[in-house]
Amino acid sequence: MLRCEEAAIRLSMWGAMQLAVVDLAGERGGEPVFSGISFLLVPHGSLVITGPNGAGKSTLLRVLAGLLPSAGGRIAWEGGGEDWPTLAGSAHYLGHLNAMKPALTVAENLAFWRAFHGSHRASVIEALDRVGLSGTGHLPFGYLSTGQKRRVSIARLLVSRRPLWLLDEPTAGLDRASEAQFAEMMDEHLASGGMIVAATHLPLGLSGAKTLEMGGRRTHGGHAEVLDGAATAPGGL
């Protein structure tokens, strides 16, 4: 009984924000890559997309981010209210590329994305602190190592608020400690009512995530129910 009340409170606080994907199909250059993908994501919920290379993980994320048109099916973003009316506007997209300029300093890069994306959350210094890069703000981004660059890119997720994180191989190039740190950040994001869709073939250390297995060269009928991650996400509200 208590669980139901809790859930009701959560729903009222976060509206009934949800990402519903029904029978989604994607293609790359006219070639179908996957089809029949369905899942439902609600606040506190996370979905890990796994599968071999070429299974269409990145394509799925790019379709969700609105960078590629879908080849069929339906993506519905509901209950975002006035703050988060559309899916693309409610999402942080962390792709393979870091979207930072080597000629600018780390702080300048982050400050730009913070100003560009709006909905401020952490300050640039706080975010760099959080990913363990305090004191590197004045360095040109091009001077950093691969893992450090990735961590700056992850810090970008912290400087602006977005309910949905779309992560494409987020931990590529990270060391063990940074992976753990990032897992902690994702848990915090989920605990505060966020949602995560992550494509990866490395374990992310994400507690309570549902898994969507995309297999082979063509995936058909991948299906994951991520109805309420709250039961397993630590912290709650």
Next chain:
Amino acid sequence: MLALLVREIRLGIRAGGGALTGVLFFLAVVSAIPFAVGPDISLLARLGPAVLWIGALLAGLLGLDRLFQADREDGSLDLMIVARDTHLLVATVFVKCVAHWLVALLPLVVAAPVFGLLMNMDAVAIGAATLTLLVGTPALAFVGAAGASVTVALPRGGLLVSVLVLPIAIPVLIFGVSASYAAVNEPDPFLPPFLILAALTLFMAVIGPLAAAVALRYAAD
């Protein structure tokens, strides 16, 4: 959007000087002409405005292919497309065009009076050529954005951008040069070609970013 403008200007100044290469190329074109034409001073003065305009046009085409390609290669373009609900892609492109003009084309306008001296132009001719360049070069940035966005996915799209952009930039060249000449040659009126030049810039400021935004939207893969 102000943040984007500041970032673009910083990049233009810092990352290997797009501004300086343009001006150097401009200087190369203008200083080569007297050697080709010969030591006829009055002929040089008559050619002056046209040479300045051709030099500025060619120098302006130089950095265009990198306008969106650099952002595409490091993933920034993806994020700008994802953020299109808060910042219309057209507005993002417009700001990038303005920044490109400030960094790459405005230095050409500033350098034009100095290069005018190389062509033995008198003060009025230099003033008129500089003024028409000031009003006409923004059109190059806006048309260039459309060309650059079409070729954004091509690794060696530089020449293609120039070929695409040049025909659309020809009217700008025609009215820019004719306004410059009209300022020196007595019976010709200066204002009509100058106003058409200004109208062309305003027209391109609307059409260019719009076309570029549509092309970028569908270039994502």
